[in-house]
Amino acid sequence: MATAMVGDPWTTRTMPRSFSHSFLLLAGLCCLLPGSQTRDYQKTGASDSDKNPEHTQCQNFASTITNISLSLLQKASNWPKQTNFVFSPMSIVTAFAMLSLGAKGSTHKEILNGLKFDLMMMPEMEVHKCFQHLVHTFLQPNYQVHMTLGSSLFINKGLKVENKFKKMAMELYNSEVISINFRDSQTAKMQINKHVMKRSYGHVLKIIKDLPIDTVLALVTHISFNGVQIGEFEPEHVDTMEFQLDSGKVVIVPIVKRQGTFYLLKDKNLSSWVLMQHYAGNIIAFFILPELGKMEELIQNLSHKHLNSIHRRISTRISNLHFPKLTVSTTYDLKTVMNTLGITQIFSSKADLSKVTKKVPVKLSKAVHKAMLGIEDKPSEASEFPDLYKALLPDGPTIEFNRSFLVIIKDKTFNLPFLVGKIEDPKAQ
Numbered sequence: 001m002a003t004a005m006v007g008d009p010w011t012t013r014t015m016p017r018s019f020s021h022s023f024l025l026l027a028g029l030c031c032l033l034p035g036s037q038t039r040d041y042q043k044t045g046a047s048d049s050d051k052n053p054e055h056t057q058c059q060n061f062a063s064t065i066t067n068i069s070l071s072l073l074q075k076a077s078n079w080p081k082q083t084n085f086v087f088s089p090m091s092i093v094t095a096f097a098m099l100s101l102g103a104k105g106s107t108h109k110e111i112l113n114g115l116k117f118d119l120m121m122m123p124e125m126e127v128h129k130c131f132q133h134l135v136h137t138f139l140q141p142n143y144q145v146h147m148t149l150g151s152s153l154f155i156n157k158g159l160k161v162e163n164k165f166k167k168m169a170m171e172l173y174n175s176e177v178i179s180i181n182f183r184d185s186q187t188a189k190m191q192i193n194k195h196v197m198k199r200s201y202g203h204v205l206k207i208i209k210d211l212p213i214d215t216v217l218a219l220v221t222h223i224s225f226n227g228v229q230i231g232e233f234e235p236e237h238v239d240t241m242e243f244q245l246d247s248g249k250v251v252i253v254p255i256v257k258r259q260g261t262f263y264l265l266k267d268k269n270l271s272s273w274v275l276m277q278h279y280a281g282n283i284i285a286f287f288i289l290p291e292l293g294k295m296e297e298l299i300q301n302l303s304h305k306h307l308n309s310i311h312r313r314i315s316t317r318i319s320n321l322h323f324p325k326l327t328v329s330t331t332y333d334l335k336t337v338m339n340t341l342g343i344t345q346i347f348s349s350k351a352d353l354s355k356v357t358k359k360v361p362v363k364l365s366k367a368v369h370k371a372m373l374g375i376e377d378k379p380s381e382a383s384e385f386p387d388l389y390k391a392l393l394p395d396g397p398t399i400e401f402n403r404s405f406l407v408i409i410k411d412k413t414f415n416l417p418f419l420v421g422k423i424e425d426p427k428a429q
Contacts, residue, residue, distance in 0.1 A: 058130035086421030102356035143281035334367035
């Protein structure tokens with residue numbers, strides 16, 4: 001899938017060389033100047049899904065998942081060091097909610113407590129039904145344009161999987177339970193990697209690098225997001241820029257420069273510029289650029305309430321935007337990640353997963369999450385009237401994403417994040 005940079009909703013399409021078309025272009029550009037009726041996406045009326053009673057119920061735990069996401073973001077610096085960290089809290093939480101279907105006793109209780117679901121406010125089956133609604137939504141074609149996500153559970157061949165668990169995992173979470181011969185670890189590793197590559201349409205590769213010798217149960221969860229630009233840009237706008245790393249070192253990165261209108265907000269409380277980009281399927285992305293030295297303060301202060309406030313206040317403004325191309329891939333051992341949420345028993349000999357299989361006591365031997373984020377422009381033909389277009393645009397500030405920034409990609413309908421991260425070096429894979 002071609003990927004692209006954060007875009008300009010006002011970029012003009014190429015037009016034939018004629019006086020009438022030139023006039024129409026001039027008129028169209030004039031309509032784009034301040035005072036025009038620019039569509040404000042975040043202020044439009046409720047969609048059909050907003051009016052769906054099932055959707056309304058599911059909105060109740062959007063704040064829960066957002067708070068878990070931001071909590072994990074704050075703790076990610078303590079995980080094994082990677083230059084960039086990008087992960088999908090939605091994918092991780094969904095996978096462990098699915099696993100809770102197979103857990104009993106204290107293992108079951110610990111998972112749901114760790115995921116912060118208040119069963120007094122929403123019965124457990126309602127929680128699972130909401131996840132079913134979310135997963136079904138994300139599998140729709142308009143979401144798949146940009147994103148693939150999923151999870152699969154692999155169980156050692158010879159262990160009988162409980163039919164009820166297997167059926168519910170698929171019906172509620174679209175999650176397969178697959179028998180595999182873990183005694184042949186090399187073949188098992190190849191089979192898992194091939195399965196994930198197929199489910200992610202080739203975007204997620206080599207999710208498993210090693211398997212413990214005693215593996216009987218393994219979980220893999222993955223997400224890939226590829227931003228696709230709609231519109232055109234002038235080839236000479238492809239350039240390079242100095243990007244300052246947190247270490248103080250400077251690297252040269254490829255960028256695309258754009259002049260036009262963007263959803264931008266200078267948030268004084270966060271000491272940051274915020275760029276918002278709309279994608280198909282009600283996907284919105286926030287790119288948050290803090291002032292130099294303010295990154296940790298930003299991560300600690302960000303909240304569900306603040307993200308909602310940004311969404312309400314942000315508006316279009318004319319500016320010059322310099323944004324790096326990037327392709328980021330990160331892989332995490334979920335045992336480390338879930339420990340930060342207090343979920344530990346499922347990985348130990350005390351695990352009770354007897355609703356998955358009753359043949360022998362099993363624990364979750366391996367759990368891996370891989371995230372892929374791509375933002376890279378695809379060149380197209382230049383406008384026939386670039387100088388005219390520029391001349392009609394008033395001057396605006398120049399916003400350069402030339403140092404560490406946060407990315408939070410959300411679903412607008414359910415108001416929850418499915419990918420968060422910090423980009424420290426756009427060139428690091």
